[in-house]
Amino acid sequence: MLETHLFIFNDLKIASKHILSALSNALDINTVFVAVNDKVTNYVLSAYNRQEKMVVEGEVLFEEAYCSLVEENEQNNVLIITDTTDNPLTKKMKPTAHIGNVTYIGIPIKLKDGTIVGTICGMDRKKKAFSQTDIKLLKSIAAFLSSVTELEHMAFHDPLTNVFSRSYLEAFFKDGWKNKYKKIGFLFFDLDYFKAINDQHDHSVGDIVLKEIASRIKAVLGKNNILCRLGGDEFLALVLNYKDNAALSKIIESIQCAVSKPLNIPDGKVSLSMSIGVSRYPEDGDDIQVLIKKADHAMYQVKNNGRNDYKYSPPTCLP
Secondary structure (H helix, E strand, O other): OHHHHHHHHHHHHHHHHHHHHHHHHHHOOOEEEEEEEOOOEEEEEEEEEOOOOOOOOEEEEHHHOHHHHHHHOHHHOOEEEOOOOOOOOOOOOHHHHHHOOOEEEEEEEEOOOOOEEEEEEEEEOOOOOOOHHHHHHHHHHHHHHHHHHHHHHHHHEOOOOOOEOHHHHHHHOOOOHHHHOOOEEEEEEEEOOHHHHHHHOOHHHHHHHHHHHHHHHHHHHOOOOEEEEEEOOEEEEEEEOOOOHHHHHHHHHHHHHHHHOOEEEOOEEEOOOEEEEEEEEOOOOOOHHHHHHHHHHHHHHHHHOOOOEEEEOOOOOOO
8 A cells, every 4th residue: 555655755755846847848848757656556746747737646556557667668767658649558558548649758766776666757748759868867867866765765664674664653653644544453573582593593594584574474464554673573563454353363373374484594494483462453542652562562471471372462451
């Protein structure tokens, strides 16, 4: 759910808004815009239309956006389509049916590791032959916006596991979250006997374990939920708008199953388990710090009762 995470692109949105009108004039094209995506949704963060309103801010399915073609064409770094009604890539796409014939140019916005997080694009009614100077300018702007995005990514992601960080958690619960989510499950994870892995091997092996475990949990949670690393081997997942306790328990048990599968390390395999504490909004309150503490407390009860299990926080667990 890309809309859930849009606040992590605030600086990109601000930077692009300051640039787009000047870029439109420099390239002599009607429309320029910046979009981000999660491979499911394409969200236009900012758009500038000099005369005709071709693009507005908002979301569409990624596969229905011209931006998806930019990613497919990433090796060339720039995609130019002179006539979208005639080109086989675009003539049957929804944007073409909606706006008709345009000339289109798109360049990816990338993180340092090569991950494409978005695109900067231009469109015009007239057939436009983009010069090398035009392309160089657009690439320079894309490189600048990539740097802005990289800094934002670093601010909100754990550098080891690439899941969200505490900073993300703080920003997520800053404003208006109660209006968006009727239910949130707080799952506090702690790996069982993780210290023994670091003691028996070196910390690089521990890092391999943490990255793989984070990847497995994230795969179970999917794009509609959130995983944060709090530090060490502690993680917090937010399960958003789950149906009921049975649905929440099913997700937890799927995570347990995924974590328990043997994990490859340089000198063999290890099998792991997790202790999981659970609290729920609104059943267990609406104070975020208290909800996290309740989940943490329930997790430690699991630890004290033999590990490798999960426990819901009782209402009287903490004030």
